[in-house]
Amino acid sequence: xxxxxxxxxxxxxxxxxxxxxxxxxxxxxxxxxxxxxxxxxxxxxxxxxxxxxxxxxxxxxxxxxxxxxxxxxxxxxxxxx
Amino acid sequence: xxxxxxxxxxxxxxxxxxxxxxxxxxxxxxxxxxxxxxxxxxxxxxxxxxxxxxxxxxxxxxxxxxxxxxxxxxxxxxxxxxxxxxxxxxxxxxxxxxxxxxxxxxxxxxxxxxxxxxxxxxxxxxxxxxxxxxxxxxxxxxxxxxxxxxxxxxxxxxxxxxxxxxxxxxxxxxxxxxxxxxxxxxxxxxxxxxxxxxxxxxxxxxxxxxxxxxxxxxxxxx
Numbered sequence: 001x002x003x004x005x006x007x008x009x010x011x012x013x014x015x016x017x018x019x020x021x022x023x024x025x026x027x028x029x030x031x032x033x034x035x036x037x038x039x040x041x042x043x044x045x046x047x048x049x050x051x052x053x054x055x056x057x058x059x060x061x062x063x064x065x066x067x068x069x070x071x072x073x074x075x076x077x078x079x080x081x
Numbered sequence: 082x083x084x085x086x087x088x089x090x091x092x093x094x095x096x097x098x099x100x101x102x103x104x105x106x107x108x109x110x111x112x113x114x115x116x117x118x119x120x121x122x123x124x125x126x127x128x129x130x131x132x133x134x135x136x137x138x139x140x141x142x143x144x145x146x147x148x149x150x151x152x153x154x155x156x157x158x159x160x161x162x163x164x165x166x167x168x169x170x171x172x173x174x175x176x177x178x179x180x181x182x183x184x185x186x187x188x189x190x191x192x193x194x195x196x197x198x199x200x201x202x203x204x205x206x207x208x209x210x211x212x213x214x215x216x217x218x219x220x221x222x223x224x225x226x227x228x229x230x231x232x233x234x235x236x237x238x239x240x241x242x243x244x245x246x247x248x249x250x251x252x253x254x255x256x257x258x259x260x261x262x263x264x265x266x267x268x269x270x271x272x273x274x275x276x277x278x279x280x281x282x283x284x285x286x287x288x289x290x291x292x293x294x295x296x297x298x299x300x301x302x303x
Contacts, residue, residue: 005276007246010237011215031280032242054214061246062273067266081270 003064004036004078014049015059015076021048033061041069044076094138094146095184097228100166102135102151104225109147112204113197115139118146141186165227185219185231194220194234216243245283249275 004019006012008029016034020027025038036042046056053073060068063078070077099105109115119138125131132152139147160169163179170179188194198220201208210221219233253272257263 003273005273007242009216009240009243030276031282031284032245033276033280052213054212058215060269061249062276063266063269064273064277065270068269 001064002038002040002042002066002078002080003062004042004060004066005030005062005064006034006036006059007061008032008034011051011055012059014051015044018048019044037064040080042066042076042078046074046076091143092141092145094148096136096148096150097226098167099149099151099226100155100157101225102137102149105149105151106137108204108206108224109139112200112206114200115141115147119148143187147184165223165229167226167228180229183221183229183231185233188232188234190234191218194218194232197232241287245280249279 006015008016012034016027016036019025019034019036019042022038022043024040025036025042028035028037049056051059056073056076057071060071060076063081065081066078067081068076069079106117110117116139117137118140121136123134123136125133132155134150134152136148136150138149141147157166158169161171161174163170163172163174163176168179188197198208198211201220201222206222206224208220208222210219212219212221213236216236216239217233218236219231221229221231224230249272250268253268253275256271257267260267
């Protein structure tokens with residue numbers, strides 16, 4: 001199980017929205033955070049999110065038993081730890 | 082945890098030394114338009130051999146002040162090819178570290194930010210960078226003393242959940258910084274645990290606070 005937490009602020013809206021386009025990914029909420037979960041990897045395309053770089057590289061709030069295997073100008077990829 | 086009352090009211094003054102009072106006054110007073118609001122002409126005194134000095138202050142808004150010390154007869158100290166009038170660094174010290182210490186002055190709007198950009202760009206100290214960060218937009222230059230100065234505006238108001246997020250980040254940082262793996266990965270793993278523990282309760286408290294009905298006005302007193 002992969003779990004990624006993203007704070008719900010206007011700049012991060014695209015991150016949760018793009019993550020949720022993958023039918024294998026579930027986006028729910030815990031308090032003011034998006035809880036983005038999947039059985040396998042979560043892959044988010046940066047350009048699709050519309051995030052500028054400063055926002056993109058600081059958009060991850062937490063990782064539940066998961067690790068980041070890619071976080072560059074193209075994509076964020078989170079996999080089970 | 083004890084709730085400590087928060088009584089302070091911002092920056093009274095921050096102070097730097099200068100070896101170039103002419104350039105400093107040109108930059109802050111004549112280019113940026115920061116008024117000189119206070120100065121002290123002091124003869125050296127005290128147990129240590131202390132040069133005579135001028136301590137002068139610029140208004141940086143909000144009644145906050147940026148101050149300088151100019152010491153008569155004092156020469157800059159050695160220390161390396163990089164840095165500013167206060168700190169010199171060896172050639173191999175990375176620039177991100179040197180730039181980490183800087184003063185950021187707030188403006189209220191994009192219009193104001195661009196006005197200060199215009200003033201700097203017409204001077205000997207043009208803007209070196211203009212950057213949109215996460216929630217602020219900033220311009221940067223170095224003053225005649227080599228001190229990095231940032232002028233910044235908020236892109237939007239800070240939201241309450243950002244205060245919660247900051248608190249969780251700092252608690253997670255303190256939990257991992259002395260551990261076996263002080264890394265961003267370790268912090269994000271610890272922070273996820275704190276989010277699961279606290280975020281839902283925080284939101285419920287926020288909602289309860291918003292729904293609390295204030296006592297009717299005019300129900301007592303003169």
